[in-house]
Amino acid sequence: MSQSLKIDNLHASVDGHEILKGLTLEVPKGEVHAIMGPNGSGKSTLAKVIAGHEDYVVTEGSVTLDGTDLLALEIDERSRAGFFLAFQYPHEIPGVSNANFLRAARQARLPKGEEIDAVAFYREMYAKMDQLGMDRKFTGRSVNEGFSGGEKKRNEILQMMILDPKYAVLDETDSGLDIDALKIVAQGVNAMRSPERGFLVITHYQRLLDYIVPDVVHVLSDGRIVKTGDKSLALELEEKGYDWVTKELAAA
């Protein structure tokens, strides 16, 4: 059984339009992969399809997590199987405090009838918030409600830390972040890098990859991975622009 998040020949469409057109990539456990691509190439679609968003229809291909067929699972089952998506636009949940939400998510991972150890949970949550430079007041505030863009993204990383996934997809986590917030978020991700976890970092800009240094960089264009390389590929892209890849592809 492969220890990886494996996406094989994935085709997916929304409202009858095919967005992913045979996407293949594999993130082995312990590695950080980045996906870069121009707007409209299908980056966010990929994240939502792996998570199981119901607006998207998978017409062909597979996604497996350490050999488990993710596409056969419900959205919440995928989460509990160890898949985490850091959202580009995290949603607000009015009236539900951050602490309660995290606690409910953790509780959902326990066998039926087993209760979460509240004291230990709060201790852990506070420690992780300190690590991310988050004020304690965020525990009592409604999830993402009235948060700034940076606060929302930081909150996503906090959730990721608390839920301790096997594989995480970060969907344009850098968008809307100033450089200080970006550094803190990257620190959080780097602290979570481990031989037991894989990351797929989706980004439009190379900037984030200065702080979260990837093992592998993929370029996504028109629903397919068109180029794969090491971290230098990101710098090359930054320099030459996405046109370079598309042109090179057209020439090939």
Next chain:
Amino acid sequence: MTDSATLEAVSIDQDEGNFSYPEDYAHDAGYGLTEKTIDYISDIKGEAEWIREFRKRALKVFNDKPMPTHWASEDLNNIVFDHIRYYLAKGQRPTRSWDEVPDDVKETFERLGIPEKERKYLAGVEAQFDSEAAYSNVKEELTKEGVIFVNSTEALREHPEVFRPWFGKVIPTGDNKFSALNSAVFSGGSFIYVPPGVKVKHPLQAYFRINAENFGQFERTLILVDEGAEVTYMEGCTAPKFETATLHSAVVELVAMKDAKIQYITVQNWSNNVFNLVTKRGLAHENAEIRWIDCNIGSRLTMKYPGVIMKGRKARGEVISIALANDGQHQDTGAKMIHAADETTSNIVAKSISVGTGRSTYRGQVHIPRHLKGCKNNTECDALLINATSRTDTYPAITVRGNRHATQHEASVSQVSEDQIFYMKQRGLSEGEAMSLSVNGFVNDLVREFPMEYSVELKRLIDMEMEGSVG
């Protein structure tokens, strides 16, 4: 635990009010309502003649008044008054000790957790089983301070000088058809008097339990809080799930004298065969405060619009209301604020949740006449629709005359967005858990107004109601 024991524990937990004990009543007024029914009730209670007269006049008013279906639900026409029993009792007097309560009645209240709650955090408890209280006890120190907490029969017999002047004064018999019905056949309920300056620290609680089928429960409550005194009263209600309709029609009158404070908290979880038609109103004198904190879950049709008449200068009235209408249920709730003095302030915050084919209706009446000055009202009503088949309606009637007042009204209808549920499910919550959490979030600011023990209970009830509402 064995599987069956687990199953049993779980099924009681999820549906804790749904059980009943065999009927063995010493007193049964039989089916239907006539003057004979009233004589039967009055005779058993050994009532004063003026009460019997009061009842008989009320019966006439009840018979003369049409069903209010010109504005209210047509479902009212499905109540068959001849198929209802108006008085059922085991013939016992309320005891001060749970040990003396008949076994089946005691077991009922134990299963509902009442004695336990009493030990933990209540200053006094009354437990009514069908028509009469089976248990009534108030902490001794309160009795010494002159606090009275008894049922209606005992109150009118033992303390007429205290209660008679206010009885039927806040809600006159003819207020509506169901207040007239209650006035004709009332039994049980809580009559409370708090003497001047006495601040009752812990809440007093009543629990109303319907055990019998084809029965009507008509408790009558009058709470009289003297100058500068304070009390919190809580009521809970349940009934088993019968096939046929059961009627619950209470009248609750509150009187807050100068500088007094009354907080009246209701958490009802009626089974969905119950017609719950209740009239609740308070009279607030100078600088007095009356708050109704009301949570309506269950029942087939609830019609309830707690009100406050602000009669003295600087009196304050408040209604905090949560209603949850599930499949086949109609919560028709709201508030009435009658400003009758200068500088009076009222606040209404109502939130409703409609699930499945459930329907919530908000009706609000705010009245501020021209000759007054400095009155304020704030009204907020928010509705949450869970399914495409759910329904909500809002009928606010705010009448403000003159230009020396301030009023504010906000209303909203919302749905839990699919993206919000997607987000929560991505974190590992099932669809049901995500919906429960969202709904609890929607009412969270109001749930905080309930005492701790009740807010925990409320959250659990909402979770139960939301189970299976999605998918």
